[in-house]
Amino acid sequence: MIPAVDWLAKRARLSPNRVALIEASTGRRIVYAEWNRRANQAAHALQALGLRKGELLAVLSTNRLEYLDLLFACQKTGVILQALNTRLTVPELQALLREIPPRALVYSGDLGEKAAALEEAVPLMIALDEPVRGTHRRWEEWVSRASDRPPAPILLTLEDPWVLCYTGGTTGLPKAAILTYGTITWNAVNTVMSWGLRPDDVAILNAPLFHTGGLNVFTTPLVHIGGASILCAAFDPDQVFDLLEREPVTLLFGVPTMFIRLQQHPRWGRADFSRCRIVISGGAPCPMPIFERFFEKGVPFKTGYGLTEAGPNNFWLPDEKTQRKPGSVGSPLFHIEVRVVRDGHxxxxxxxxxxxxRGPHVIPGYWNRPEETAQTIVEGWLRTGDLAMSDEEGDFYIVGRIKDLIISGGENIYPAEVESVMLGHPDVVEAALIGVPDPEWGEVGRAIVVRRPGSTMTEAELLAYLRGRLASYKVPKSVVFVEELPKTGAGKVDKTALKRRFGG
Incomplete structure (x- = not known):
């Protein structure tokens, strides 16, 4: 059993005066010594409220400093942070809390009414802002009178749970992946070593903290190396452009929909990414037009691959390969093994x-889901459910999800490829491809498309564009135009919702 260390206490001793956090809305800077004191106070407040090692603290909050304080207060006390997706409905959240009941729930004021609807399932409700019920505790009252000295040491090992982070949940009730001190540590080690993070790196943090992308793409690895995160309440294109102008941003992560919105923004043309060492997409296959527009600016834009159950950082593509291999995620990080398995070989x-x-960054399983754990993790190997291939140089490409694969007349259609081509049309803002039943071919593609405002593009025009760029069997047999595509909590296109609505 390897003991887990107090990350912020270590970092505060090693680099106490380095900036750790920048509050995007105010520009306020917090150094590691101050952040460690804040987390100590939060840890004492949790203990005063009666939380102990191994108990669950649910957090239903938008991104804010207190969320990050609580993340590391949990590490100091052994309390397990249960990160709730703020975009879920009340019935969905109620189902999650019935399955995994927490000891307490912390909520932000903007989510007060949603939190109040959950109080029957939670013994203790704690408000980060003004409580919506008289029975709820106010966090500030407890943390303001708490000591900023280190709490009494708690024996924790790398095998102990730190965070319960929910999977996307597009095929039923989301599963709570157990992120241990070890899995988060090894993701940080892999990222720092293989991506080359530095103490002077600064990342924009606008992915939600309830998602592994917000927690672990750059945030926790930067604590490991002593870098800084700019904390944003949410993704806002104007704010991203402001920060690129105002702050020394060197790292930028987003899902494809975020980069699409940036590239469609009026400020894209004059945006300067020259200080950014890493601009990387994740969470879903990235359409080729996004790459091309970054390459036009001289940015070695790349796509990564991750999932809640592993990392989420798993691969790296060196800058010199980005334009030669757009779409490749590269080769596995330092302490990671991968296989592409076809027909058992x-x-x-x-x-x-x-x-x-396979690697030490892979979760041990799902909370209270032994059957799903056994199906997903086999002899140490995480079966991702994603389709991939490698090339002769050992670089990998993610093709799509197994469940999204369309088999039409015996031919495999990978939606990500078709979606990438559709997004190359100047009148297409968003696009998704789903399979629908067909009496002749078994299954054919149906495109769900959001047009550029003011566009009068017809189905025939879009299909003619695609026929000149795709094999005939890959061209969708029908097109549905919509105002917007549904998204999951992580900002990905929700294919399950599209199939329910348009898959008949």
Whole structure:
């Protein structure tokens, strides 16, 4: 059993005066010594409220300083942070809390009414702002009178849970992945070593903290190396452009929909990314037009691959390969093994199969879900459910999800490829491809498309554009135009919702 260390206490001793956090809305800077004191106070407040090692603290909050304080207060006390997706409905959240009941729930004021609807499932309700019920505790009252000295040491090992982070949940009730001190530590080690993070790096943090992308793409690895995160309440294109002008941003992460919104913004043309060492997309296959527009600016834009159950950082593509291999995620990080499995055997280069991942960054399983754990993690290998292939140089490409694969007349259609081509049309803002039943071919593609405002593009015009760029069997047989595409809590296009509505 390897003991887990107090990250902020270590970092506060090693680099006490380095900036750790920048509050985007105010420009306020917090150094590591101050952040450690804040987390100590939060830890004492949790203990005063009666929380102990192994108990669950649910957090229903938008991004804010207190959320990050609580993350590391949990590390100091052994309390397990249960990160709730703020975009879920009350019935969905109630179902999660019935399955995994927490000891307490902390909520932000903007989510007060939603939190109040959950109070029957939670013994203790704590408000970060003004409580919506008289029975709820006010966090500030407890933390303001708490000591900023280190709490009494708690024996924790790398095997102990730190965070319960929910999967996307597009195929039923989301599963709570157990992120241990070890898995988060090894993701940080892999990222710092393989991506080359530095103490002077500064990242924009606008992915939600209830998602592994917000917690672990850059945030926790930067604590490991002593860098800084600019904390944003949410993703806002104007704010991103402001920060690029005002702050020394070197790291930028987003999901494809975020980069699409940036590139469609009026400020895109004059945006300067020259200080950014890493601009990387994740969470879903990235359409080719996004790459091309970054390459026009001289930015070595790349896509990564991750999931809640592993990392989420797993691969790296060196800058010199980005324009030669757009869309490749590169090769596995330092302490990670991968396989592409096809028909029970390792696939040859160029063959598509299921991606399997092994390493100390992989979760031990799902909370209270032994059957799903056994199906997903087999002899140490995480079966991702994603389709991938490698090339002759050992670089990998993510093709799509197994469940999204469309088999039409015996031919495999990978939606990500078709979506990338559709997004190359100047009148297409967003696009998704789903499979629908067909009496002749078994299944065919249906495109769900959001047009540029003011566009009168017809189905026939879009299909003619695609026929000139895709094999005939890949061209959708129908197009549905919509105002917007539904998104999951992580900002990905919700294919399950699209299939329910348009898959008949």
């Amino acid at each position: 390792d696939a040859e280069p160029g063959e598509v199969g299921e991606l399997w991942i």
